[in-house]
Amino acid sequence: MRIRRKLVYLLVILVCFILQTTVFQGLAIGSIVPNLLLIVTISFGFMRGKVAGMWTGFLCGILKDIFYGNLLGFYALIYLCIGYGAGCCMKIFYDEEIRVPMFLVAVGDVLYGLAVYGFQFLLRGRTDMFFYIRRIIIPEAIYTVLITVILYKLLFILNKKLTALEMKERDSFWLRK
């Protein structure tokens, strides 16, 4: 069932958003919080392809826009592109391989940071780029990559379970016919 998969994805996004705004604020290291929504976007994009990545990214971004964004659609656009980019790498998706998603998350988070800096800070005349890279972008990328190790495993298991369930249902459907 496609609908069940979508509902599960929606639930994962909501849970990650809630965790990120509450629990992870307490786990912040040097007031840096990992970007869970980015991990979810990249993981789903990487495991399920471009379209899934795009939709996940769009939902994550729009959720962020609605609650904390200055401009509706800004984060949606960034996450959308990152999700699509992750989907492009689906060809090298292997079982249990964690290095590729870790690398993707690192690249994605740096790009995300640069995009936020470029549009929300540089355009307001905050030109001290290296400070922001050193203080926010790099620490956030490192912390996010560390969290990826755990979260990607969980999402991977979830994806496997869902796929297995779908296969079973499809088989039984054919048997009934």
Next chain:
Amino acid sequence: MKKKFNWVIKSKHILVIMILICISLMALAATVNLPVGPVKNVIGYAIIPFQNGINSIGKALDGATAGLQSKQQLVEENQQLQEKVNQLTEQNSQLTQDLDELDRLQELYSLDQQYSEYDKVAAQVIAMDDENWFSTFTINRGTDDGVQVDCNVIAGGGLVGIVTEVGNNWATVRSIIDDSSNVSAMTVSTSDRCIVAGDLRLINEGKLQFIHLKDDEDRIQEGEKIVTSDVSEKFLPGILIGYVSEVEEDPNNLTKTGTLTPVVDFEHIREVLVIKELKQQKGDS
């Protein structure tokens, strides 16, 4: 040979369409006031209870770990606290003296209109911004308790921020240390106006920046009190922001820039007070 047109929608096309949707959303949001309130409220109903719940679990855990502290620690703590009591008693007597002085000064500067007279509602911080770039947070009071957009938020006697969005039982507050925040302020002794601007680079040091301070006679010293100004459009006058810690002359030799230490501890905000009165309302009545 005529090539047959392929009508299969590829992911590329979806990408382009979605990007266009996002850009048009941004353009719309920037120009028109989009009626997103209902949408926010609906999503708020799904998320706020969880944030509330998780927040209270965290508090309960804090309490539990505190109860498990060993006896020895408590004895040590007791000693430390005793010392602190002595210190504080001393400080207190000093402060009472200061209070007399304060009364005098307040009369002098007609700042007697303290914010204690405003109608306030207490709120808890239930979630922080999920971003490292900005400093906004969610509180568990909304329109049901009389909170409106542009309400001032204070804690510990100082200005915390301003309500930017509001739902039935939640509100988003942008703190004054946020990089995009600007507050019109003035010094207490000379009533010179300046702008207090948040700066991400100073958050680590726990400081704020102030700019455009006119002070021809160099009367502003370290420790000068800075409060919200009378001319601010959204902030009620006379709310304490912080104390000047550095002053520097701008290259134009006309204005001064510097940093100030806010009175609020933004790292550990848990409870805040929302002033229900709006500046505009006050002006109208």
